[in-house]
Amino acid sequence: MTSHRGRARRLGDDINTDYIIASTRKKETLDEKILKQYLLEAVDPGFAASVRAGDVLVAGANFGCGSAMEVAATVVLAAGIQIVLAKSFARSFYRNAINNGLLPIECDTSDILEGDTISVESDTSGTTVVDERTGRRELRPPLGGIAGEILAAGGLVPYLKRERRFVSTT
């Protein structure tokens, strides 16, 4: 079982990957340790400086839409954020997150406020997300199939180093 407690960082709907990290920033470098200072700058220029390791991004619908650029996942991890909660994810961001070991959890985020303490516990039966302020609890089924295997391996690099190919699970 893994568990995590962190502070909610509240975002809205339709946060596109250019908002997470601007395309224009990555023409200077792909180093996420440098890029993290521009995390979500289009939404809030002060955001990056206010991030603490362990924070949980909490978004509305369609998180990570737009460009499929993978720095949008690696820069979030570099900032010390390991979990993103959203009502829904754009599929390219979702895949990129899993491939890098960033945990995307699809759940009802409507009542979560900025600064709420969020606890996330995962085991074989699934993932439980609790907002400690409201006591609201949501159990999400475990990520199945190859995506689950990749996440369990810690990302696509360790998965493919081990397996050498995609192993069909069904």
Added chain:
Amino acid sequence: MTASTPTQTISEKILSAKSGRTARAGDVVVCDVDLVLGTDASAPMAIGYFERMGGTRVHDASRVVFALDHYSPPSSAATKGFHDQVRAFAEKQGVRVYEIGEGISHQIAVERGLAHPGMLIVGADSHTVTCGAVNAFATGVGSSDLAAAMLTGQLWFRVPQTIRVALVGSRAAGVAAKDVALAMVSLLGSGGAEYHALEFTGPSVQDFSLDDRLVLSNLAVEAGAKAAVWEADAVLETHLARFADRGDAVSADQGALYVRDVVLDLSPLVPTVALPHLPENVVPISRAPETPIHMVFLGTCTGGRVADYHEALAVLERGGGKLAKGVHLVVTPASSEVERELAADGTLVKLARMGATITMPGCGACCGTSGVVPSDGMNVISTANRNFKARMGNATASIYLASPAACAAAALTGRLTDPRLFA
């Protein structure tokens, strides 16, 4: 109906053929990928993942293509370095590189016949969906998936449910494919087609040229679609006639299961604009707020093809060919083939004489990675696909998305203008 006679959508059929099993919506399948497209914006990271995965040789170099399109020409020391890195990797691996100025990856794939019916195409560029216009299953991925596809020749997919989009009725004069595409995004909503494939059908598909189809498939990802597939028909046949490899056309079965049917009636459509900062914010231009325009961008994988420039030039010429004071017109053809054709027929020189800045083909100013960046507070009208805040490299600029004709009309008047004014 029995299990032995499956009825499938186009996406289910292609993913079945590539996985070697009967693929149904919801299944997770491992597929052989026919074409792997990387760009200078995604391949550098992919090369890093490839090496960390322990990769030494690309599985099948003949199926991999890189296009140096986002930084065309390179706009920083780092991007120049990305090009060198991509070229060196490609040379070592025997991968074809389309150089700066040759065009946008998915435009190249279509116009050079790399993409054809029945293919499974992945590209580390979200607008890879554009290739769905040639009856292929084409989808965007990130750099790590690109690396995996290069390394193994395969990728895993959840077989998407399909939304069937029926095109009915006929377009009024002055209504462009872009207006239809914006209507589609507005109808589905941002994320409204998330995880889903679109399949275009209906009595009016025949009225859509291949270029028109590319526009609809391209914009489909702004509604979140994983793929946006057209049927194979006479229009596609005409496009494919000049290529040796024409693929195997795939059609949906009678009785295939669609999660949703959407009817897009073309008859009531009018020239539209997507207001900042989401492509779904679509309104008729005639009802948009009075808005001054400072920069006009004609280009990209949505609106940078020959027909788009002809549409824009026709409006500009009918309106007297004089740009409004203070308007900066920027022209970036989607590929060198487009550029060549526009040079040959005189379009480029006419645009240049009007004062347009004509840049090297590629993605150009679309995402601020090359070309002209708007200044503070500028309003830009663009033939592109995304109007997110800061998309073009300046968070204080506002981006309006419209057809080539509407962009041209704004260039003449210096404000948002219904292009039918110059009909």
